Amino acid sequence: MSCYLVQADYTQQGVSGLASSPQDRSGALASLMESIGGKIHSLDICFGEFDVVIIMEASDDIEMASLSMAVGASGGVTNIHTPVLIPTSDGFAAAQNAKEITFRPPGQ
Numbered sequence: 001m002s003c004y005l006v007q008a009d010y011t012q013q014g015v016s017g018l019a020s021s022p023q024d025r026s027g028a029l030a031s032l033m034e035s036i037g038g039k040i041h042s043l044d045i046c047f048g049e050f051d052v053v054i055i056m057e058a059s060d061d062i063e064m065a066s067l068s069m070a071v072g073a074s075g076g077v078t079n080i081h082t083p084v085l086i087p088t089s090d091g092f093a094a095a096q097n098a099k100e101i102t103f104r105p106p107g108q
Contacts, residue, residue: 001038001039001057001058001059002057002058002059002060002061002064002084002085003041003055003056003057003084003085004055004056004057004058004064004082004083004084004085005053005054005055005081005082005083005085006052006053006054006055006056006080006081006082007049007050007052007053007054007079007080007081007082008050008051008052008071008077008078008079008080009050009051009052009077009078009079010051010076010077010078011075011076011077011078013075013076014075014076014077017076025043026040026043029043029054032067033056033057033058033067036058036059036063036066036067037058037059037063038056038057038058038059038063038064038067039056039057040054040055040056041055041056041057042054042055050079050081051077052077055085061084064082065082068080068082
């Protein structure tokens, strides 16, 4: 399983739907994730660059991309960013591997 940070904005349609019929969407999203074998770790509404921030787990990048496409196609959210969250231990392993790689920058 991989973890993902999902950042998104509500569309005008999404905000209008929430304002006219307020509802806690965490249950619907949790059910959606469970249907693909995933899990929600946190779901937060925020101010600033994004309206919604979610940390979730999915079986692989294909499942996560499929979910992102389906949610984006709904018209309720836009500007969806979904970076993969890499565990610190994997980041350390990558750093160990990187020290063995030689790269010549352009122009040198």
